[in-house]
Each structure stands twice: as C-alpha cells, then as structure tokens.
Amino acid sequence: MDVDTALQSQVRNIEAKYGKPLSHWFAAIDASGLSKHNEVVAMLKDEHGLAHGAAHRVSLLARQRDDAGPAAQPDPADALYAGAKARLRPLHDALLSEIRALGAFDIAPKKGYLSLRRRKQFAMIQPGAGRIDLGLILPAATPATGRLESAAKFNALFTHRVRVTAATDLDDELRGWLAAAYALAG
Numbered sequence: 001m002d003v004d005t006a007l008q009s010q011v012r013n014i015e016a017k018y019g020k021p022l023s024h025w026f027a028a029i030d031a032s033g034l035s036k037h038n039e040v041v042a043m044l045k046d047e048h049g050l051a052h053g054a055a056h057r058v059s060l061l062a063r064q065r066d067d068a069g070p071a072a073q074p075d076p077a078d079a080l081y082a083g084a085k086a087r088l089r090p091l092h093d094a095l096l097s098e099i100r101a102l103g104a105f106d107i108a109p110k111k112g113y114l115s116l117r118r119r120k121q122f123a124m125i126q127p128g129a130g131r132i133d134l135g136l137i138l139p140a141a142t143p144a145t146g147r148l149e150s151a152a153k154f155n156a157l158f159t160h161r162v163r164v165t166a167a168t169d170l171d172d173e174l175r176g177w178l179a180a181a182y183a184l185a186g
Contacts, residue, residue, distance in 0.1 A: 006104040011061070014054045025050075025058045026065060037063065053106060053117060076109035077125075085127045091167060092125060092132060098170050099123065102182045122185035123178065124158065132164040134174075136181040148177060 015021055028048065034040045037059050044055035077096075081089040099105070099116065108115040113126035113135075124135040135151055135158035144150040144160060147169075151158040162174060 009104055010057055010106070014050075014057065018048075018050060018054070022058065022061060026062050029059070029062045053119070056108065057106065076107060076114060079109075080112070080114070080127050088127050088130075088132055091164060092127065094167055094170055095125060095132060095134065095164060098175060099178055099182070102179060105182070105185075118182065118185040120185045121157070122181040124155070128163075130165065134162045134164055136160045136162065136177055137184065138177065138181055139184065142180070147173070 011022060025044065025048075028044070029040055032040070032043050034043055040059040040062065041052070041055040044050040044058060045052060048055075050058065077089070077092055081092060104118075105122070106117045108117060110124075113124050113133075115121055116123040116125070120137075122137050124133075126133045126135070133154065135155050137157075138159050140159065142148070142160065147162055149161045149163070151161040154161045160177070162169075162177065164170070164174075
C-alpha cells in the first residue's frame with residue numbers, strides 16, 4: 001500500500017469512527033483560534049474525544065489543506081539524510097519499503113528520527129554514523145541475541161534495536177522482528 005492510499009484509508013477511518021467529515025474538524029480547529037500543532041492536537045483530544053493518532057492526522061491535514069499539493073509536503077526523511085548521512089538514504093528507502101509491505105501505519109517525524117505508529121508506536125528509524133538504528137517494540141519475552149540488541153541504553157521507549165548497515169541486513173530474520181512489532185501495535 002502506498003502512502004497516499006494509506007492516508008486516504010486513515011481519513012476514512014477517522015470520519016467513520018467519529019461520525020464527522022474532515023470539514024467539521026477543520027471548522028472546529030478554525031473556530032478554536034489555535035495554530036500550534038500540539039495545541040490543536042490537545043484540543044481535539046480534550047474537547048472532542050479524538051484519539052491521539054486521529055487528532056495528530058487531522059491537525060496535520062488542517063495545516064496542509066491550503067498548500068499547493070505534494071510539492072508543498074516534503075518527505076520527513078529528507079532532513080534526516082542531509083549532509084554526511086545522505087549515503088544512507090537508499091538503505092532507509094529500502095528499509096521503509098520492507099515495513100510498508102506489512103500494511104498501513106503513520107510516520108511521525110521527530111527530531112533526529114522517524115516514529116512509526118499504528119494504534120501504538122512499533123518502531124523508529126534513526127540514521128547514525130554509517131548505519132541506521134531500527135528501534136523495535138517487541139514482546140517482553142523476546143530475547144536480545146546477536147543482531148537483535150537490547151535497546152535499554154539506546155532509547156528507553158523501545159525494547160530492542162537492530163543496526164542496519166547494508167541492504168543484506170534486510171533479511172527474513174529482520175522481516176520477522178518487524179512483523180512481530182507491527183502486529184503488537186495493532
């Protein structure tokens with residue numbers, strides 16, 4: 001599923017779950033007078049009962065509704081792979097392609113990494129020095145062995161980390177860990 005199809009599916013799900021079209025949520029945002037993303041998300045959650053992911057998406061769409069189109073919506077990974085890390089971009093794209101094969105999810109850009117979410121966060125992609133760190137949230141009983149390291153000293157939000165250095169690292173073992181994290185975030 002491509003990004004546009006996933007976004008359209010998410011919008012349909014939001015409209016179905018909350019019984020209102022996007023135009024209703026845009027009007028609520030406009031009426032609030034709020035302009036900062038975090039404030040709009042909090043308002044949609046607190047005053048209208050939207051879940052965090054839905055409020056986040058509606059806020060982003062409200063900000064983008066007057067944009068000229070796809071050219072006005074830069075890829076959030078562009079900033080992460082500027083300068084010396086540019087050589088990692090093809091590896092990032094290949095990794096993201098493997099993850100997209102699992103199904104729909106949201107990408108939330110953070111400072112220095114991309115957070116990948118379904119109902120809950122399941123992974124993160126962070127370019128490092130000569131590698132990409134893939135943080136995963138796996139079942140607590142999943143042992144850290146070999147390539148699948150504990151993420152305790154890397155990022156406390158994740159249970160495990162995999163250091164991806166080459167396209168050959170995108171193997172069946174990694175796909176299995178990704179699928180488990182994706183399913184758990186459900």
